Amino acid sequence: MRIGFIGMGNMGTALLKTIINAKLLSPKNIFVYDISHDKLNKLKNELYVNISANNKSLVENSDIIILAVKPNIYDTVLREIKDLIDNNKIIITIAPGISIEHVRNIISKGKIARTIPNTPALIGEGITAITYSNDFSEENKKIVQDIFKSCGEIVEIDEKLIDIAMAVSSCSPAFVYMFIEAIADAGVSLGLTRDIAYKLASKAVSGSGSMVLKTGMHPGQLKDMVTSPAGTTIQGVRTLEKYGMRSAVIEAIIASYEKVKSLK
Numbered sequence: 001m002r003i004g005f006i007g008m009g010n011m012g013t014a015l016l017k018t019i020i021n022a023k024l025l026s027p028k029n030i031f032v033y034d035i036s037h038d039k040l041n042k043l044k045n046e047l048y049v050n051i052s053a054n055n056k057s058l059v060e061n062s063d064i065i066i067l068a069v070k071p072n073i074y075d076t077v078l079r080e081i082k083d084l085i086d087n088n089k090i091i092i093t094i095a096p097g098i099s100i101e102h103v104r105n106i107i108s109k110g111k112i113a114r115t116i117p118n119t120p121a122l123i124g125e126g127i128t129a130i131t132y133s134n135d136f137s138e139e140n141k142k143i144v145q146d147i148f149k150s151c152g153e154i155v156e157i158d159e160k161l162i163d164i165a166m167a168v169s170s171c172s173p174a175f176v177y178m179f180i181e182a183i184a185d186a187g188v189s190l191g192l193t194r195d196i197a198y199k200l201a202s203k204a205v206s207g208s209g210s211m212v213l214k215t216g217m218h219p220g221q222l223k224d225m226v227t228s229p230a231g232t233t234i235q236g237v238r239t240l241e242k243y244g245m246r247s248a249v250i251e252a253i254i255a256s257y258e259k260v261k262s263l264k
């Protein structure tokens with residue numbers, strides 16, 4: 001199996017590095033191309049992958065093609081490679097708003113997996129939502145599953161839900177980083193050093209996420225375990241409710257979801 005990556009920005013590089021680290025494929029079976037030659041040279045020296053001369057030669061050498069360019073570049077790239085896709089090849093999209101039907105209207109052959117990964121994939125802690133074109137066999141699905149399992153967990157969902165998954169798991173890391181920054185800023189404001197404040201805040205956030213996943217308890221129940229009667233935490237909870245924290249988060253997720261409609 002040979003994988004080609006078109007676009008070596010944040011996501012392309014994150015997926016590439018985790019696939020190599022997980023030893024899913026050896027670098028000699030990986031082909032990459034980006035219009036930025038600086039990025040390609042850096043990757044060649046760092047990861048020993050094959051640098052393709054252009055997108056077409058990458059597709060000729062690959063069984064699976066991951067399209068890791070921005071949504072507005074998709075059509076250009078799809079038109080560039082369309083005549084080189086046969087029914088044995090798998091195209092993996094990772095862009096919000098690019099439907100299977102949209103890809104199929106440009107490329108008549110090949111199988112299409114539509115996915116939404118997130119940046120924690122870079123450290124093997126990602127989560128990817130996946131949906132497939134109708135012609136996918138179980139064996140083909142396993143190939144796509146293995147790629148994204150190498151960088152975290154996967155959920156398979158109906159295509160009509162995938163842009164919602166994008167907002168909830170792909171955009172939300174940015175909001176969580178803002179939350180971590182804000183907690184740490186408060187800590188610094190009260191006298192902690194920056195490094196200690198970031199460490200305390202980040203671990204509190206990652207540990208709390210793990211508590212939800214590992215205990216299976218409701219987040220509200222876990223919150224109640226922290227808030228002792230007349231204690232310190234309930235005063236913070238009261239303050240967050242006063243400033244509309246839940247409402248702000250809900251609106252942010254919905255705003256991200258609504259933006260997707262204007263991306264194609």
Ligand SMILES: NC(=O)C1=CN([C@@H]2O[C@H](COP(=O)(O)OP(=O)(O)OC[C@H]3O[C@@H](n4cnc5c(N)ncnc54)[C@H](O)[C@@H]3O)[C@@H](O)[C@H]2O)C=CC1
Binds near residue numbers: 007070076077
């Ligand atoms: N950053 C994130 O958290 C996530 C991003 N995505 C999606 O992943 C895709 C890539 O996003 P990023 O990596 O953040 O963007 P990026 O801007 O970091 O990377 C895109 C890369 O594509 C290259 N490129 C542009 N035109 C090209 C062409 N014609 N041929 C080959 N390469 C070309 C650029 O030089 C750049 O290196 C986007 O569609 C984005 O919406 C999906 C999930 C999460």
Ligand SMILES: O=C(O)[C@@H]1CCC=N1
Binds near residue numbers: 096166170171
């Ligand atoms: O905002 C973006 O372009 C990407 C898509 C999904 C998460 N971040």
